[in-house]
Amino acid sequence: MADLDTKPRPGASRRDFLRGSGLAAASAVISGPARAALDEAAAEAREAQDAVPVLSGQVKITLKVNGQERHTTVEPRSTLLDTLRHRLDVTGPKRVCDRGSCGACTTLVDGAPVYSCTTLAVSCQGKTIETLESFDTGPEGVPHAFHQNDGLMCGYCTPGFVTACKALLDRNPHPTLEEVKQGLNGNICRCGTYVGVLKAALAAAKSMKGA
Amino acid sequence: MASWPEHPRLIGTRIPRVDGMAKASGRAKYPSDVRPEGMLFGVMLYSPHAHAKITSIDTTAAEKMPGVKAVEVIAKAGATLRYQGDDIAAVAAETEEQARDAIAAIKVVYEVLPHVVTEAASMADGAPKIVNTGNVRKGRAITKGNVNDAFKKADATIEGTYSAPVITHVCLETHGLTAKWDDKDHITAYASTQAVGPTAAELAGTFNIPFTNVTVLTEVMGGGFGSKFGADLWGRTAAQLAQKAGAPVKMFLDRVQEHLAAGNRPSASGTVKMGATKDGRLVAMEAHTHGTGGVRGGAGFPLPYVYDVPAASRTHDDVMVNCGGARAMRAPGHPQGCILMEAAMDDLAEKLGMDPIDFRIKNLAPNDFHTPIYLGELAIGAEAIGWKENRKPRGQGGKGPIKKGFGVALHQWGGGGTQDKQVTCIINPDGSVELKSGTQDIGTGARTILAVIAAEILGLEVGQIKSNIGNSTFPTGQPSGGSTTSPSMAPPCYSAVTAARDALFAKVAPALGVQPADLDVKGGKVLVKGEPKLTWAEACRKLGTMPISELGKFQPGLASGGVGGCQFAEVEVDVETGVVRVKKIVAVQDSGLILDLLTWESQVYGGVIGGLNYGLFEERIMDPTTGVMLNADMEMYKLAGASDIPEIIVKAYDPPEQKARGVIGVGEPPTISTAAAIGNAVSNAIGVRVPVWPMSPRNVLNALAAAATEGKA
Numbered sequence: 001m002a003d004l005d006t007k008p009r010p011g012a013s014r015r016d017f018l019r020g021s022g023l024a025a026a027s028a029v030i031s032g033p034a035r036a037a038l039d040e041a042a043a044e045a046r047e048a049q050d051a052v053p054v055l056s057g058q059v060k061i062t063l064k065v066n067g068q069e070r071h072t073t074v075e076p077r078s079t080l081l082d083t084l085r086h087r088l089d090v091t092g093p094k095r096v097c098d099r100g101s102c103g104a105c106t107t108l109v110d111g112a113p114v115y116s117c118t119t120l121a122v123s124c125q126g127k128t129i130e131t132l133e134s135f136d137t138g139p140e141g142v143p144h145a146f147h148q149n150d151g152l153m154c155g156y157c158t159p160g161f162v163t164a165c166k167a168l169l170d171r172n173p174h175p176t177l178e179e180v181k182q183g184l185n186g187n188i189c190r191c192g193t194y195v196g197v198l199k200a201a202l203a204a205a206k207s208m209k210g211a
Numbered sequence: 212m213a214s215w216p217e218h219p220r221l222i223g224t225r226i227p228r229v230d231g232m233a234k235a236s237g238r239a240k241y242p243s244d245v246r247p248e249g250m251l252f253g254v255m256l257y258s259p260h261a262h263a264k265i266t267s268i269d270t271t272a273a274e275k276m277p278g279v280k281a282v283e284v285i286a287k288a289g290a291t292l293r294y295q296g297d298d299i300a301a302v303a304a305e306t307e308e309q310a311r312d313a314i315a316a317i318k319v320v321y322e323v324l325p326h327v328v329t330e331a332a333s334m335a336d337g338a339p340k341i342v343n344t345g346n347v348r349k350g351r352a353i354t355k356g357n358v359n360d361a362f363k364k365a366d367a368t369i370e371g372t373y374s375a376p377v378i379t380h381v382c383l384e385t386h387g388l389t390a391k392w393d394d395k396d397h398i399t400a401y402a403s404t405q406a407v408g409p410t411a412a413e414l415a416g417t418f419n420i421p422f423t424n425v426t427v428l429t430e431v432m433g434g435g436f437g438s439k440f441g442a443d444l445w446g447r448t449a450a451q452l453a454q455k456a457g458a459p460v461k462m463f464l465d466r467v468q469e470h471l472a473a474g475n476r477p478s479a480s481g482t483v484k485m486g487a488t489k490d491g492r493l494v495a496m497e498a499h500t501h502g503t504g505g506v507r508g509g510a511g512f513p514l515p516y517v518y519d520v521p522a523a524s525r526t527h528d529d530v531m532v533n534c535g536g537a538r539a540m541r542a543p544g545h546p547q548g549c550i551l552m553e554a555a556m557d558d559l560a561e562k563l564g565m566d567p568i569d570f571r572i573k574n575l576a577p578n579d580f581h582t583p584i585y586l587g588e589l590a591i592g593a594e595a596i597g598w599k600e601n602r603k604p605r606g607q608g609g610k611g612p613i614k615k616g617f618g619v620a621l622h623q624w625g626g627g628g629t630q631d632k633q634v635t636c637i638i639n640p641d642g643s644v645e646l647k648s649g650t651q652d653i654g655t656g657a658r659t660i661l662a663v664i665a666a667e668i669l670g671l672e673v674g675q676i677k678s679n680i681g682n683s684t685f686p687t688g689q690p691s692g693g694s695t696t697s698p699s700m701a702p703p704c705y706s707a708v709t710a711a712r713d714a715l716f717a718k719v720a721p722a723l724g725v726q727p728a729d730l731d732v733k734g735g736k737v738l739v740k741g742e743p744k745l746t747w748a749e750a751c752r753k754l755g756t757m758p759i760s761e762l763g764k765f766q767p768g769l770a771s772g773g774v775g776g777c778q779f780a781e782v783e784v785d786v787e788t789g790v791v792r793v794k795k796i797v798a799v800q801d802s803g804l805i806l807d808l809l810t811w812e813s814q815v816y817g818g819v820i821g822g823l824n825y826g827l828f829e830e831r832i833m834d835p836t837t838g839v840m841l842n843a844d845m846e847m848y849k850l851a852g853a854s855d856i857p858e859i860i861v862k863a864y865d866p867p868e869q870k871a872r873g874v875i876g877v878g879e880p881p882t883i884s885t886a887a888a889i890g891n892a893v894s895n896a897i898g899v900r901v902p903v904w905p906m907s908p909r910n911v912l913n914a915l916a917a918a919a920t921e922g923k924a
């Protein structure tokens with residue numbers, strides 16, 4: 001199977017992970033150099049707790065989506081994906097697994113690809129959110145390459161692949177085939193369009209280079 | 212008899228799909244994307260138990276929760292739940308979060324009943340009876356010739372036990388629809404379906420309203436693979452909730468219930484005894500097989516398969532378990548039959564010391580129309596994989612821990628079209644052209660091939676044709692199943708467009724002072740006796756205010772059915788870890804006349820990758836103790852990612868006599884033999900049959916360990 005370590009880990013730094021897994025349990029088994037990081041994280045967590053009010057009920061938020069300020073009301077638990085799809089009618093990103101394992105919901109937050117199904121909407125305020133609807137649809141864009149190379153069938157995984165591909169090319173405009181595969185390993189297609197997808201990604205890299 | 216153009220300009224070339232940009236730019240609106248004004252969110256409550264009776268169900272608290280607009284109880288007190296994921300109740304609320312909270316607030320008291328979720332448990336002595344008629348349903352036994360006598364003629368006989376697991380469809384867009392009542396007896400449903408017409412009929416029947424009062428819309432949809440042919444209980448419930456709440460309701464399953472309840476491909480296991488003479492001619496087969504389609508049965512599969520077995524006897528048992536019911540899945544039954552047959556064929560070839568291809572060729576039925584096709588395809592495939600140069604006899608896969616192997620398998624599929632479907636072609640005075648039919652595109656490219664046909668006949672570009680499908684109120688179209696869509700829809704499309712063109716000629720000819728027969732269309736122009744006279748737009752303007760509308764029906768000569776196909780696999784197996792890497796797959800496929808080579812190839816690639824998943828990764832894992840599915844997700848339910856994709860070589864087998872057969876579908880055939888070919892390649896590499904699919908490290912290591920115990924490896 002896909003090597004898990006090569007999947008994009010949206011916004012999950014090691015420190016975030018430690019924080020999420022419970023500091024006490026982690027401290028009990030970790031010593032040495034890791035201790036410093038843990039202490040730092042603990043201090044940060046305490047600070048964060050003091051600074052950020054606890055959210056509950058209905059929360060009014062403003063999100064910057066595809067260049068527009070969008071106002072809506074969510075719950076603290078509402079994901080970025082559900083907020084985009086259900087509240088803002090931005091339906092490019094798709095909900096497929098809803099738990100960070102298929103990539104169909106991939107969205108760019110401050111330019112980095114994240115699984116929007118496992119990102120909270122309230123945490124995205126003040127950040128730049130881009131979905132594939134904002135991508136260049138001209139001959140140099142990623143969508144065009146997917147269309148021409150038939151990198152899609154039913155097309156339900158396609159928004160995720162197109163977005164992950166765009167993120168990859170933004171980071172690495174001249175990827176090798178191997179790098180393309182790595183860059184797209186966080187996405188799953190059931191129709192089996194990978195051959196067209198890989199061709200499309202390389203074609204997009206080429207036409208962007210030409211630009 | 213009608214016939215396709217002899218020297219087509221577009222047909223058979225690579226044409227990007229007409230809705231490709233809409234999909235690739237996120238603009239296409241899937242049924243699960245649609246949001247009619249005032250829409251509520253529906254959520255299902257489903258059984259946490261594999262087998263239980265509902266003692267009581269109380270929705271009072273749920274009904275009072277914020278945002279909740281309607282609650283529907285499906286399984287009332289006394290009802291039996293037959294599998295984890297079985298439907299209990301549904302809620303519609305203003306937000307999905309609120310609907311989920313309400314679902315959690317429904318109080319259900321269960322009487323948990325004994326369950327069986329594995330075939331072994333279901334067939335065991337003293338197993339709890341989960342179906343009144345018994346857990347095992349005997350299939351019809353097949354007998355051909357005198358098997359006992361025939362086996363006496365065999366110089367070599369093998370007996371093997373082979374099995375393939377239950378897998379689920381994993382449609383990326385889950386099952387569901389959004390229901391909107393337009394008034395008290397008219398409903399519109401945005402449905403993720405492979406069959407807009409039957410879905411409309413189901414809703415009409417449920418609410419006892421005329422079929423014409425229902426509009427099912429499926430502009431695009433996110434995968435079905437055989438599991439989405441109706442509104443289903445969830446869709447009907449959405450419509451009920453919408454009626455109660457007086458607002459549209461969207462209801463799409465969550466991923467867990469999708470795995471549990473929305474269909475699966477039945478498992479297949481069996482003991483196959485097969486014998487042949489020393490010159491490689493099969494003499495007899497005896498097989499005892501079983502499989503499970505959950506609570507529904509339907510685990511049959513073809514066996515013997517492909518090859519000419521003079522004497523055969525077969526029994527088959529459908530084993531009931533407390534799991535969601537099977538549904539058709541991409542070539543129903545064939546991948547299973549192919550695995551059992553092709554594994555036995557390879558094992559017997561090995562015993563005879565024959566090359567697997569030679570052995571297969573010896574056993575193709577002499578008078579079967581598939582036989583010349585297989586011979587042609589095997590030659591092409593063997594060449595492309597380098598069979599002669601690279602393949603070694605079984606067990607000579609190399610010295611180190613990484614062993615190399617090659618395998619082959621053959622398949623066939625009936626398919627073919629129906630003759631009762633219709634397409635309307637409209638030519639408007641402004642020159643625009645529209646096709647209308649109540650079929651749908653499930654990702655195969657059905658919308659595109661209709662546009663290709665029209666553009667070919669009218670001398671226009673594909674982009675000038677609006678291919679309007681996915682609407683149940685349009686002329687009756689084919690449900691997308693059985694690889695029947697193209698052969699069902701291409702002939703009426705041809706008829707409609709040809710008739711519309713001729714009607715245009717009849718209108719335009721008098722104005723030009725010529726006979727309609729003098730006219731032709733080419734390159735966007737209308738020609739008179741071969742000379743361009745008018746542009747397409749100018750010609751259409753002569754229609755005045757009256758568009759042309761022609762309804763096309765079936766015509767003989769344009770479509771056919773019945774295909775073969777073969778696949779080859781090259782693998783590397785690490786005998787220390789059991790990890791199998793597929794290096795290369797060659798797929799050679801016939802399917803008559805190819806309309807769009809680009810989408811045709813995608814279909815074949817997709818079929819192969821589906822087969823690769825079946826061969827290497829996929830498996831529904833049930834916990835016998837708790838009765839629940841352990842991998843109802845997309846992490847532990849393994850599917851290939853980009854790095855798992857080997858080199859795949861797709862070859863169309865379409866010599867002139869194949870093209871002359873007309874249009875045949877290709878959705879299913881190319882997924883049939885991949886897993887069998889991979890399994891055979893693994894055996895060739897490691898010298899031991901891995902009898903249990905998928906070729907996971909566990910199954911490979913188990914086979915090696917078993918062989919070591921028996922002193923074989």
Ligand code: FES
Pocket residue numbers: 094095096097098099100101102103104105106115116117118
């Ligand atoms: S829906 Fe977000 S990763 Fe699958």
Ligand code: FES
Pocket residue numbers: 152153154155156157158188189190191192193383433434654
């Ligand atoms: S195109 Fe259908 S899931 Fe990828």
